[in-house]
Amino acid sequence: MAQFDVVVIGAGSSGHRLAILAAQRGLSTAVIDQQVHLGGRAVNHGQIARQVLLQAATARRASKPDRSMIDQQSRQSWSQALEQAGGVSGRLRESVQLHLRKNKVTVYQGKARVLDDLTVTIGCDAEDIEPLAARAIVVATGSLDQASSGLTLDGRVITESDLLQLPEPPSAVVLTGDSGRSLEWAYILRSFGVAVTILSGAERLLPMADREVSAQLQRWLRADQTDRLFNAAIASLADDGRQLSINLTDQSRRELRADYLVCLDDPVPNLEAVAGIDLALGASSTRGIVTDQFGHSSHDRIWAVGSVCDGIGQSAISWSQAMVVADQLAGRPSEPVKERLIPKVVGGGLPVAWFGLTEDDARSLGVDWVKSKLPLSASPIGWIDGGTQGFIKLICAQPHHEILGAHLVGPGAEQLLPELLLAATWDLSADELAVTLQARGSIAEALRDVAAGVSGPMLHY
Numbered sequence: 001m002a003q004f005d006v007v008v009i010g011a012g013s014s015g016h017r018l019a020i021l022a023a024q025r026g027l028s029t030a031v032i033d034q035q036v037h038l039g040g041r042a043v044n045h046g047q048i049a050r051q052v053l054l055q056a057a058t059a060r061r062a063s064k065p066d067r068s069m070i071d072q073q074s075r076q077s078w079s080q081a082l083e084q085a086g087g088v089s090g091r092l093r094e095s096v097q098l099h100l101r102k103n104k105v106t107v108y109q110g111k112a113r114v115l116d117d118l119t120v121t122i123g124c125d126a127e128d129i130e131p132l133a134a135r136a137i138v139v140a141t142g143s144l145d146q147a148s149s150g151l152t153l154d155g156r157v158i159t160e161s162d163l164l165q166l167p168e169p170p171s172a173v174v175l176t177g178d179s180g181r182s183l184e185w186a187y188i189l190r191s192f193g194v195a196v197t198i199l200s201g202a203e204r205l206l207p208m209a210d211r212e213v214s215a216q217l218q219r220w221l222r223a224d225q226t227d228r229l230f231n232a233a234i235a236s237l238a239d240d241g242r243q244l245s246i247n248l249t250d251q252s253r254r255e256l257r258a259d260y261l262v263c264l265d266d267p268v269p270n271l272e273a274v275a276g277i278d279l280a281l282g283a284s285s286t287r288g289i290v291t292d293q294f295g296h297s298s299h300d301r302i303w304a305v306g307s308v309c310d311g312i313g314q315s316a317i318s319w320s321q322a323m324v325v326a327d328q329l330a331g332r333p334s335e336p337v338k339e340r341l342i343p344k345v346v347g348g349g350l351p352v353a354w355f356g357l358t359e360d361d362a363r364s365l366g367v368d369w370v371k372s373k374l375p376l377s378a379s380p381i382g383w384i385d386g387g388t389q390g391f392i393k394l395i396c397a398q399p400h401h402e403i404l405g406a407h408l409v410g411p412g413a414e415q416l417l418p419e420l421l422l423a424a425t426w427d428l429s430a431d432e433l434a435v436t437l438q439a440r441g442s443i444a445e446a447l448r449d450v451a452a453g454v455s456g457p458m459l460h461y
């Protein structure tokens with residue numbers, strides 16, 4: 001039986017990074033993936049393709065096409081964007097393979113299962129099963145798309161991956177879910193002339209974001225003619241062969257018609273590889289594996305990283321999580337990932353980026369806090385293009401003004417976030433940020449102004 005210090009199950013964003021980092025720390029490492037294409041969800045199903053389509057959507061809007069209908073041009077640019085996305089995914093897959101090989105990680109292809117906390121098996125048929133012995137097993141099997149509550153995936157009730165297979169844009173869709181994915185898809189699909197309705201069980205858009213962020217996005221979507229229905233649930237569905245008719249449970253008893261209902265609800269952790277192993281899943285809010293802050297499960301030799309774990313399944317933290325676990329496995333000291341510093345970014349017509357406490361969080365935690373808010377219309381970017389919507393808001397602790405949360409809406413949101421994250425990571429105060437030099441006329445000048453606003457007046461507002 002082949003023996004390794006570390007056997008990682010899953011070569012997605014978290015698993016392949018962990019395998020490389022473990023090997024770089026001198027541990028003999030194997031990674032197993034059931035897919036021929038390594039890289040996981042982000043590379044192969046959705047996230048990367050969505051990024052490419054977002055760019056194509058922005059380019060289409062800039063060329064000001066008639067967005068009231070789907071025409072030959074929109075069909076063509078849809079298929080070109082999907083082709084481009086396929087090319088980007090292919091290059092990323094090659095890069096994953098290359099870096100695993102370069103770092104001497106042994107790659108196995110097949111379906112893996114944890115037999116006990118020393119052995120992993122690979123294969124499906126009894127005679128095809130290959131066992132590997134491991135000093136440590138890391139479960140990195142990710143998550144799976146799910147249909148919205150009470151629905152079954154079929155040809156018309158589909159997932160993001162199915163949407164990416166459509167040869168041309170549909171004429172009307174209903175998107176379910178409360179995440180940024182719904183907003184990004186609404187922006188993309190509207191650019192291609194698709195009629196879009198966002199159906200959410202929550203009381204507002206992006207319920208985990210600051211309320212003022214939701215309100216600003218709400219106004220933007222209205223202007224973009226995206227229909228939004230909140231506190232809504234589906235009572236019944238009927239397919240007449242051409243379209244779906246979707247009846248809602250809300251008081252309006254509204255009926256929606258659409259070619260597809262796209263389920264963008266949060267994916268569920270994929271626990272198949274550890275079926276039958278008691279990992280004390282106990283108090284999990286997402287049914288994922290509960291680990292300590294260093295990725296250690298209740299089993300001595302079993303660890304877990306990525307979206308198979310309880311909590312936020314975000315590729316943004318997979319690198320940091322992998323680093324923490326790799327250091328632990330190599331017996332090195334490590335700092336756990338700070339949840340309050342996990343960045344969240346939503347692209348589209350009105351980009352959004354944030355981390356840390358919202359105003360509601362600060363109130364419910366009872367911390368002593370103060371805020372500063374600068375509309376982007378009062379910043380250099382606002383002066384240049386006149387109609388800029390959005391704002392930057394900082395939530396800071398009293399009395400020293402450490403940054404507890406930052407909320408940015410509008411052009412440049414994701415570019416400004418890193419400077420704020422760096423400041424928050426190293427406990428810099430807003431007052432220290434306010435004396436940091438920024439290039440004249442750049443959007444970063446707005447940071448200096450909003451930071452100054454925590455202690456006193458802002459220069460431009």
Ligand SMILES: Cc1cc2nc3c(=O)[nH]c(=O)nc-3n(C[C@H](O)[C@H](O)[C@H](O)COP(=O)(O)OP(=O)(O)OC[C@H]3O[C@@H](n4cnc5c(N)ncnc54)[C@H](O)[C@@H]3O)c2cc1C
Nearest residue numbers: 010012013014033034040041112141142306307313314315
């Ligand atoms: C549709 C979708 C869209 C998303 N969009 C975003 C986004 O916009 N921004 C963001 O930050 N995050 C997004 N996420 C989350 C992000 O993709 C995940 O956080 C990230 O991929 C987590 O990486 P992972 O390694 O945990 O899992 P994955 O990337 O899912 O990788 C898991 C790997 O394990 C393999 N595997 C599973 N079971 C077995 C088994 N039994 N044996 C062998 N191999 C197995 C799979 O083949 C896969 O390659 C999205 C997730 C989904 C599902």
